[in-house]
Amino acid sequence: MFLLSQPLTDSIEFEGECYQLDLAFDNVLLVFELLEDDLNIFVQVENALKMLIGEDFDFYENMEKYISLYQAVMENIIVKNSNTNVKRDLAGNPMPEPESKKFYSLTEDAEYIYASFLYDYNIDLFDVQGKLHWDKFNALLISLSEDSKFKQVISIRQRKPDKSMTSEQKRELKEAQEVYALEKNQEELEFEAMDWAGKQEYARRHLAAEGGEVYG
Template sequence: MFLLSQPLTDGIEFEGESYKLDLAFDNVLLIFELLEDDLHILLQVENVLRLLISADFDFYSNIEKSIKLYQEIMEKIIVKNSNANVKRDLAGNPMPEPEQKKYYSLTEDAEYIYASFLYDYNIDLFDVQGELHWDKFNALLISLSEDSKFKQVVSIRQRKPDKNMTSEQKRELKEMQEAYALSKNQNELEFEAMDWAGKQEYARQQLAMKGGEVNGI
């Protein structure tokens, strides 16, 4: 929860150790881009921890602990609910409920987000890389005006034809939705929406299949 009475999170306590985290919005977005790459899940976890904590983070000294630390950081800090009623997926986007679609992507909609921050807040996101905290970025993102390009695109994706529309209006809506459609298919979105316990269990299974030979991944 975003609370003005509390300082912004800049680290985590885990199993008796303190870890300082780089939570600049651009670093977190880089993590989401990495998680979309076609890498083995253990390599993804390793790279995420090195981006967040340190390039020298020793992932292989205790892989089981590292996976748990990754899950703790993602669940409690990176992908935490900015709204108690909204669940979020691997990429920090609202998690689609059954039969629902995903209407925006932090990576695919980067241009619209950039333009919208500049339009609404006069913030050039390139100028605040390494400075703007991830929590601040999220608070500003969800508060963008309906006049912003990002909100307009999301609205187009969500809009449904109704009986009062003419055939021409329906055709135009369909064309706009095709023009602004997200590229990922439903199977990819369902994998992203896998709960965190499932992600952790999947990583464990992959590790077991390797027989601990992580250096050969």
């Protein structure tokens, strides 16, 4: 939870140890980009955790511990604390309601986010890399004005044609939605939103259907 009465979180207590975290917004976004890469899920978790705690360790020496630490950081620090009002997935995006679509991606919409921060707050996100805390970034992101490019793009993606619209307006809306459509389909976006356990179960189901096996 984002509370002005409390300092920003920059560490986590886990199994009696305190781990300092690099929660600069750009580092967290790099983690999300890593999680989108077509890598073995264990490699993803290992590299993501090393980026977050800034330490080198033998992941496979105590894999169960480090997987649990990764989950604790993502679920209790990055995702849970990123927004007090909006539930977020492990890719940092708003958690969709059942049967609803996801309307933005922190990675695909990076240009719109950059332009919107500059427009609304006069903040050049490149100038605050390594400085702006992830929680602050999220508080500013969800508060962007409706005049910002980012919010305008989301509005276009969400808009549905109605009876009051002319044929020309419907055509223009369809064209705009095609221009601003996210590249990834809903299945890909939903997979990215899964936590480690969810991805493992997804992989097991698909490999089982193909006669393969997943370990871990």
